[in-house]
Amino acid sequence: MAQVIAVWTAVLLAAVWAAHWGAERLSAPLRKLRKQWGFSVAAGGAFLGLAAASPEIGINVTSAARGVSDIGIGAMLGSTVLAIPVMVITAYLATRKSDLQGAGKDHEEHRREHYVAVDKGALTVQALPYLAILGVFALLTLPVPWRGLQPIDGWILLVAYLAYLVQALVRGREKGEEVKWGQKERWTAIAGIGALAVGAYFTVFSTERIVSALGIPNIVGGLFITATVAALPEVFTTWSVARSGQVTSATTSVIGDHVVSMTIAFIPLTIIGTPIENFKLFWVSLIFVALMPALYALFLSLGGDERRGFRRWHLFVFLAANAAFIAVILFWVQPLQSSGGAG
Template sequence: MSLLGAAFWLLVLVAGVSVAHWGADKLAHPVKKLRQRWALGGTAGGAIVGLAVAMPEVSLTASSVVQGASDIGLGLMVGTNVISLPLLTTIAYVASRPNESPADGENDVSVGDPGRAQRTADADTESSRHALYIDSSAATVVVLPYVAVVSLVALLTLPAPWRGLQPVDGWIMLGAYAVFLTQSVVRGRADADPADPDWSRTEFGLALAGLVTIVVAASFIVRSTDHLAAALGVSDLVGGLFVTAPLGLAPEAFGTWSVVRSGQVTAGSIDVFTDAAATMTLGFFPLAVVGLPIHNFRLYWVSLAFAVGLPAVFAALLYWQRHGYGLERWQVLFYDGLYLLYLAVVVGWVLPH
């Protein structure tokens, strides 16, 4: 492929991601009203946000199957869940800067814990000034259940007797997502009366248009990734991991920024885990239904190991956060460093073999 051709498909990819972002934004917009309607706290709200913003990845994996490029979908599914966790946590941290006062997020971080707002207000200003305020209950309600989801994927796809993706695996993962979503919503409900926000026909129409836009954009993203992988001389799996996955995060990045800036700090910060859970289960389904062997087993298991390890580290940081008031700057930077470690392992050990 010529340089001009590669540039063309790169532009198609960027345009597809941009259009998918618009669609995701229209889907994510009613989330705050749903939280009010169902009296959902920050952790439960994050589960609903994640389901909405995961639609691009789910559409991409389905589109990759339809277009006969399932390895792109597999790379996207795993790669997104590796890069998204540190990247979106960092974006949430930066977006929360105008909301450094705990009172700004009191409807979020103190949900289900009336004393948390007072404890946060009494925190030492210097020690908590640069913290990302996340309800610590998110560790057990969302993050650790997500670790269980990814561990289940590893159990279903790594052992030699049943290595690869099989149709039965898809049905198992659908059931796993139903359990994940149900427990997140039930355990994360707020102790408050439901509200009755106004719903407009225009809002509903835009949300539907957003869903259609995401599906259409997904087909162009997969096709452009396929051409770019060929131009770079890499496999579809590598293209999905390191081309489609990073660019495909644009909708989630904008969504996280918008939700956190609106004051829903916990919901915006943990929707990356609920989004990743939806990607690893709902996105898993179309790939498993057609049956998919793993062509680069070393790259797959290393990526999956980091997909399990990163949320486990996050849960530990969140559970033992200093004073119980949030993740500090050094913890966010440490988390980013784990992704750099992943890149070093892939470039230095996986790809040369």
């Protein structure tokens, strides 16, 4: 069994890398579109998030097609709990460099104060609308009459995403820049879409094999295995973007990513109609899904208009919240002992 797990773990790692490689090939064209159309820096997180979440969309399409929707649900919930703390911490560590490329004149002061400055639009353009979307998602999936994911939910989630996208793009819009598009960029984007599709398929396929070998529920495999591994390439992307001086984009793209994950990425599962098999695991995870952006928004609001961002003690709070999530799941929900619903 150990050999089987090792083989499929290697396949999983390669598949996730391929999916995120494909997503990164799409992020550059989206960044150019932001500049060409004059959208704000905070709105850039919505663009980058669309590319960053494309592997999650592919995972749910494959999960729905293969009849293992629990893997998709687990991956979506697990990634949205894990990624905000990890990406904020990654951006913080990346900006500790004294001669940060493209950083503003206040960077050295921020570095001494253990502070990551973020554009004030990150709160109202990204964090608060995302919390509103989570409220809509909870309303669609938690009450007994509507529990689970139905086709009508997909339409509602699509409208919610479009409302978020429009407000993010319209607010703070300025005159666009002239941007040149090369033939190589177009072919690279097409290659990215192909890698994304292949990577997403084998991400789900390998997770199926791993959870089968371990004897654990699919949703648990998605929650702790697929979600954790899928976050790794995004860490490198966040580090690279922050190192280039685009600190706001590095710290807000994770919110844009999650908006897509909690709306567009769930549409494939709404089309086939997906029941919630382990309701206790689902609602507990959803509480922590909402807690992370709530902390994100709270920390941004504490600094006022001129000092929005994250301080070192904020990182420890994020880590504590993530540790609490793992502890609650393992020692109270106890998914490894039962795959049945609890609710």
